[in-house]
Amino acid sequence: MNILSIGGSDPSSGAGIQSDIRVFTTLGVYTLTAVTAITSQNTSKFGVVEPVSSSMLKKQLESIFSDFKIDGIKIGMVYNSMIIKVIYQQLKKLKIPIVVDPVIKSTTGGNLIEKSAKKDFQKYIIPLATIITPNRSEAEWITKMKISTKNTPEAVAKEIQKMGAKNVIITGIEEKVNLVSDFVLEKNSKYTISGKKISNINHGSGCNHSAAVIYSLVNNKSIKQSLFFAKKFTFNSIKNAKKIGKGIVITDIQSENRVEDKLSSSITEFTKIRGIYKNIPECQTNFVFSKQNPKSTKDVLGISGRIVKAGKKVIVAGELKYGGSKHVATALLAVNKKYPQICSAINLKYQNTTLTKIKKCKLKVSSYDRNKEPRKIKNQGSTIKWGINSAIRDSKIIPDVVFHKGDYGKEPMIIVFGKTPENVLEKISKIAG
Numbered sequence: 001m002n003i004l005s006i007g008g009s010d011p012s013s014g015a016g017i018q019s020d021i022r023v024f025t026t027l028g029v030y031t032l033t034a035v036t037a038i039t040s041q042n043t044s045k046f047g048v049v050e051p052v053s054s055s056m057l058k059k060q061l062e063s064i065f066s067d068f069k070i071d072g073i074k075i076g077m078v079y080n081s082m083i084i085k086v087i088y089q090q091l092k093k094l095k096i097p098i099v100v101d102p103v104i105k106s107t108t109g110g111n112l113i114e115k116s117a118k119k120d121f122q123k124y125i126i127p128l129a130t131i132i133t134p135n136r137s138e139a140e141w142i143t144k145m146k147i148s149t150k151n152t153p154e155a156v157a158k159e160i161q162k163m164g165a166k167n168v169i170i171t172g173i174e175e176k177v178n179l180v181s182d183f184v185l186e187k188n189s190k191y192t193i194s195g196k197k198i199s200n201i202n203h204g205s206g207c208n209h210s211a212a213v214i215y216s217l218v219n220n221k222s223i224k225q226s227l228f229f230a231k232k233f234t235f236n237s238i239k240n241a242k243k244i245g246k247g248i249v250i251t252d253i254q255s256e257n258r259v260e261d262k263l264s265s266s267i268t269e270f271t272k273i274r275g276i277y278k279n280i281p282e283c284q285t286n287f288v289f290s291k292q293n294p295k296s297t298k299d300v301l302g303i304s305g306r307i308v309k310a311g312k313k314v315i316v317a318g319e320l321k322y323g324g325s326k327h328v329a330t331a332l333l334a335v336n337k338k339y340p341q342i343c344s345a346i347n348l349k350y351q352n353t354t355l356t357k358i359k360k361c362k363l364k365v366s367s368y369d370r371n372k373e374p375r376k377i378k379n380q381g382s383t384i385k386w387g388i389n390s391a392i393r394d395s396k397i398i399p400d401v402v403f404h405k406g407d408y409g410k411e412p413m414i415i416v417f418g419k420t421p422e423n424v425l426e427k428i429s430k431i432a433g
C-alpha cells in the first residue's frame with residue numbers, strides 16, 4: 001500500500017509531511033511525498049515559508065507517478081496559486097481517494113496559505129476531494145460563512161460540497177466541557193461523530209486526522225468507518241501528546257493507536273481464514289491485545305461483544321474496548337505476569353484435530369484439569385487465573401497454547417498466546433480452519 005502526502009515541510013516533525021510519514025509508517029503503509037513549501041517553525045514559534053517553484057513540484061509529482069502505484073493521496077499545505085494549479089493538473093484525472101485537509105493557519109499563528117490563493121483553492125483543490133476535512137474556522141474561511149443557528153453546519157458543509165468536494169467533515173463543530181463533535185455530510189446524508197474532548201493545545205492533531213482518514217479509505221473502509229477510525233486515532237494521538245520541545249506538545253501516534261490498529265487488522269484477517277467458523281466455541285471467541293505492563297483487564301483491548309459464528313461465516317459483534325474481554329483478558333494477564341512479552345491471546349474451540357495440528361507443528365502446549373480446581377477458587381470465580389497459573393507454573397518455556405478439557409457443564413477450550421496479534425494469527429493459521 002502506497003500513500004502520497006502532498007504538503008509542507010515542518011522541521012519539528014509535529015505536522016506537515018514529516019508528521020504524515022510518522023503516521024503512515026506507524027500504520028504500516030509506505031509514504032511517498034511531494035513538498036510544496038519549506039517552513040521554519042518549532043513548538044513555540046512559526047518562522048518563515050519558502051514555497052518550492054511550480055516546476056520543482058511538477059517534477060516531484062511526475063517522478064512519483066511514473067514509478068509508483070499510488071493507492072490514495074492526502075493534500076495538506078498548498079500555500080500559493082502556482083502550487084495549487086500544478087497539483088490540479090497532475091491529479092485531475094486520477095480515480096483514487098483523495099483527502100483534502102485545508103491548511104490555513106498553524107496553532108502557533110503562521111499563515112500556511114496566501115490570501116490571494118483562496119479562489120484557486122476553491123476552484124481547483126476542493127473539487128479533487130473525496131473527503132475534505134476542515135475544522136470549524138477553516139470551514140468558515142472557505143465559505144465566508146460564520147457557523148451559527150442561521151448558518152448551520154449543514155448549510156456550511158453544503159456550500160463546500162457545492163464547490164465540488166464529494167463528502168465533507170467539519171471537525172470541532174460543537175465543543176462542550178467533555179465532548180467535541182464533528183459534522184459529516186456524506187453525499188446527501190448527514191450525521192455527527194462525537195467523542196471525548198481533551199483540552200490541550202497541541203501541534204499536529206489536524207494532520208493526524210486527515211492522514212488517518214486516507215489510511216482507512218485506502219484500506220477499503222467506508223467513509224463512515226474511516227471517519228470514526230480517524231476520530232479515535234486523533235483522540236489517542238492528543239491523549240498521548242508529548243512535550244518534546246519547549247513550547248506546545250506534539251501529538252504521539254505510536255503507542256495506543258498501534259495497539260488498536262494491530263488488533264483490528266488481525267481480527268479482520270482472522271475472520272477471513274477459510275473454515276474458521278469450525279473453531280468458534282459455543283461461548284464464542286475474543287481476541288485481545290494488551291498495553292505494556294498491564295495491571296488489570298482495563299489495560300487489555302478486546303471486543304466488547306465477541307467474534308460469533310453465523311452459519312459458515314464469522315462476524316465481529318461489538319467494538320474494540322479496553323476492558324472489553326473478561327475471560328481471555330484474564331488468561332492473558334496470567335501469562336503476561338510470568339512472561340511480560342506475551343501481550344495477545346485468542347480462545348478457540350477445543351477439538352482433538354486442532355490439538356493434533358498444534359503438536360504436529362511443534363507449538364509449545366500446556367494444559368490444566370478443571371476437575372482439580374479447589375472448591376474455594378471455583379466459588380471465588382477465579383478459575384481461569386488458577387487454571388493458567390497451574391498450567392504454566394512448572395514450565396520454563398513460554399506457552400503458545402494452553403488448553404483444558406472442560407468440566408461438568410463447562411466447555412473445553414484452547415487459548416493461543418503470542419507477543420502481538422500478528423504473532424497469534426501466524427500460529428492460528430497453522431492450526432485452525
Ligand code: PLP
Nearest residue numbers: 008015016077103106107203204
Ligand atoms: N505546518 C505545516 C507544514 C502544516 O501542514 C500544518 C498543518 O497541517 C501546520 C504547520 C499546523 O499544524 P498545527 O496547527 O497542528 O500546529
